[in-house]
Amino acid sequence: MLTLVRTGAEPARGDRERSILLGAPPRPSMTETEVPEDHPRYASLVTRHRIEAGVETGITSKQGLIAQGRGEAFDYLLGERTLPSADRSARAAAATLLLADRPVISVNGNVAALAPAETVDLAEAVDADLEVNLFNHTDERARRIADHLREHGADEVKGLAGDGEIPGLDHARGVVDADGIEAADVVVVPLEDGDRAAALDAMGKTEIVIDLNPGSRSPRTADIPIIDNLIRAVPTVAAHARDLADASPAELREVVDAFDADEALAAAESAIREGSFQTPEEP
Numbered sequence: 001m002l003t004l005v006r007t008g009a010e011p012a013r014g015d016r017e018r019s020i021l022l023g024a025p026p027r028p029s030m031t032e033t034e035v036p037e038d039h040p041r042y043a044s045l046v047t048r049h050r051i052e053a054g055v056e057t058g059i060t061s062k063q064g065l066i067a068q069g070r071g072e073a074f075d076y077l078l079g080e081r082t083l084p085s086a087d088r089s090a091r092a093a094a095a096t097l098l099l100a101d102r103p104v105i106s107v108n109g110n111v112a113a114l115a116p117a118e119t120v121d122l123a124e125a126v127d128a129d130l131e132v133n134l135f136n137h138t139d140e141r142a143r144r145i146a147d148h149l150r151e152h153g154a155d156e157v158k159g160l161a162g163d164g165e166i167p168g169l170d171h172a173r174g175v176v177d178a179d180g181i182e183a184a185d186v187v188v189v190p191l192e193d194g195d196r197a198a199a200l201d202a203m204g205k206t207e208i209v210i211d212l213n214p215g216s217r218s219p220r221t222a223d224i225p226i227i228d229n230l231i232r233a234v235p236t237v238a239a240h241a242r243d244l245a246d247a248s249p250a251e252l253r254e255v256v257d258a259f260d261a262d263e264a265l266a267a268a269e270s271a272i273r274e275g276s277f278q279t280p281e282e283p
Helices: 015-022 041-055 062-078 082-098 109-115 116-126 139-151 194-202 217-221 229-244 248-259 261-275
Strands: 103-107 129-132 184-188 206-211 222-227
Touching: 015 116, 041 109, 062 261, 082 116, 082 184, 082 206, 082 222, 082 261, 103 109, 103 116, 103 139, 109 116, 109 139, 109 229, 116 129, 116 139, 116 229, 129 139, 184 194, 194 206, 194 217, 206 229, 217 222, 222 261
Parallel strands: 103 129, 103 184, 184 206, 206 222
Antiparallel strands: none
8 A cells, every 4th residue: 555654845635636646435526516606717617527427428539538628728718708709700600590491500429518408509599400420430429419419408319310421521420311411501510520521511511610729620611610619609609599580581691791701710810829818807
């Protein structure tokens, strides 16, 4: 057994680290519901717990943990806020979805773990289908994600038939439902692979991409890139959709036509390059 000898000057270790060193079973990690809402890193801690839980329940792949960490780093550089340019992107996305004939929201493991209820709510707000689409695909994992979405209010979830394809993709992302992504005119592809974004573009799909890295291939391919955290972006698009619910097609088209994808990407890049780590003073 390893014995710890601590001098008076040495800071005490946390319970979890101490129990591991002593060979005792560690205390269970804090759950999402135990994170105090007044914690300065509350939102970040909650998303971390959701991704961790997603892995434990077989919804999220282990690679999803790495993707989440990378995204969180960009969010930190963006100031963990929705930029005005991202809000304009979200409004253009809402208008595009309301104009669509067959909109589909693609759902991977990270999306299902981070924002299941919000994603279902967005689908309801714009009358879109939900479709599971995974790079690290197994039938069991796809079923678990579909069940998870149903538990959060979804009536129907596509992505289990696999009777369609995205030409040019030789991995599991290329397998889709024929009456889902293959037939869609507008596809929301949050936390997307760049190669699938390019393949969907080649099919003539209108793409709405949610990503925290303005330099990634996916948002640079998208018709409407939303450079924002998924947990903020999805509810924002839904809120804009409800605000625009009574708009005429001509009014919705005006919103879409006024949107500039290059400006949205440039604004996010500028925020990252020119941002400050100083906390803004309270008014």
